[in-house]
Amino acid sequence: MEINATIIGQFITFAILVWFTMKYVWPPITKTLHDREKKIAEGLEAAERSKQELEMAEHKAFSIIREAKQQASGIIEQANLHSSQLVEEAKAQAKVEGQRIVEMAQGEIERETTQAKEALKKQFATLTVIGAEKIIQRELTPAIHNDLLTELTAEI
Numbered sequence: 001m002e003i004n005a006t007i008i009g010q011f012i013t014f015a016i017l018v019w020f021t022m023k024y025v026w027p028p029i030t031k032t033l034h035d036r037e038k039k040i041a042e043g044l045e046a047a048e049r050s051k052q053e054l055e056m057a058e059h060k061a062f063s064i065i066r067e068a069k070q071q072a073s074g075i076i077e078q079a080n081l082h083s084s085q086l087v088e089e090a091k092a093q094a095k096v097e098g099q100r101i102v103e104m105a106q107g108e109i110e111r112e113t114t115q116a117k118e119a120l121k122k123q124f125a126t127l128t129v130i131g132a133e134k135i136i137q138r139e140l141t142p143a144i145h146n147d148l149l150t151e152l153t154a155e156i
Helices: 005-138 142-155
Strands: none
Touching: 005 142
């Protein structure tokens, strides 16, 4: 292998290229690589934080759902209690109304009974008078007449 001017020129050119690359090209490349490395590290870190935040959000969502279910069951329980109270109140009102209707019916029955008794008394008085007229027409004795009137008055 002979060392001649071409090899020396190539070596000098290579050395200048290496120096130029090390001085002007390499630092921006290494800076870009470091920046990219930092961005990747930050991205991985952000992904880890996001994963943790997601887990925390899931736990929070589960706790919110659990609380919502508890509230819903409480509301349902209150609604059941309220409905049973309404049913009991309706029963009590119905019972009172039924008693009032029964009392009204009993009053009506008593009135009708009284009216019927009055009507019977009138009919009885009419029949008594008719009977008395027939008796008087047959017998005109005052003693018998007084006894009959006394008996009729006592019965009425």
